[in-house]
Amino acid sequence: MRLKQTRIHDVNIFLHALPDGSKFQISLTDVELHHKVLSAIGFSSQLNPGERLLPRPRGPVSLFNSEGxxxxxxxxxxxxxxxxxxxxxxxxxxxxxxxxxxxxxxxxxPAPGEELTVDVKDGKTVVVSRTLEYRPNDARQNEAIKHTINLFLELFGECDILSDKLLQIHKFKIERRNWRVLPTGEYPWERAKDILKDITKSLSNAQRRLVDYRFKHISGFNPSKLIIGEAGFDGYVIFCFENLNLYLLESRFTDNATYIFGEDWESLCQLTKAEILDEHLQKYRLVHRGGWPQKIAGLLNLRQKAA
Known part of the structure; x- marks a missing residue:
């Protein structure tokens, strides 16, 4: 079944013919017609099977999907x-x-955080959602289905509903394309500011000054690696202090918080945004309020002395 419209409001109108409990995926099957959009939301030009990402926002539905x-x-x-x-x-x-x-x-x-994956169906490259399950009387599940369909419609203007007969199991290695890892080295502000300026270029002067203030403060402790968010993580950066086993997640969004993890960066970059921002995963969450610079300095200086 193919949908070509702006958005839908009631999934039962389109899925009522499916038996209760049917499993299916939302799919973009004509990828050749949408290479420009696929590139804009973060996919590679090759569309390698196994690529998975949180799509970069291009409208209200995809913005909600990414940011809540x-x-x-x-x-x-x-x-x-x-x-x-x-x-x-x-x-x-x-x-x-x-x-x-x-x-x-x-x-x-919270952001739904629906990710898209490059797959192969009947020998043809497609982009698909996760597997969904239709239960006519499950309002929560129907809301997730509606959101996913509307996400595809906003991004591509069309989508197909693939029944369970086409849910082939492929063993592609999943490669999340949400982050770009820069080489290991030292990243003081004088070096980091030229790299991070692309993150803040869309901000107003006042917002850019504020975000640069936070970036500069963290860079002053010489992180060993920078990881730049891409696709739906656009605007985020991870400052890596590998010798301290500390990873600070910052963003260009104001009135937010710094998330501090003890995970190694490979594990961190394989998580979804919902998992990364989960209250139970980070070691600390430092709100951008008074005392934030002192808390960052105290944390990093204390760990550096201990090391």
């Missing part, structure tokens, strides 16, 4: 919050500050 969202609760009273900012003093030097403001409380809706 926060829903304001407008039926509640506004609360005081803080955002990061940079101000210039009388001597022309920039300083980090916290700017108070009020907003409605928000509920975080």
């Amino acid at each position: 969202r926060q829903d304001p609760q407008k039926d509640q009273k506004m609360i005081r919050c803080y955002r990061d900012g940079m101000i210039k003093d009388w001597h022309g030097r920039w300083h980090h500050v916290e700017i108070p403001y009020k907003r409605y409380p928000r509920i975080t809706v």
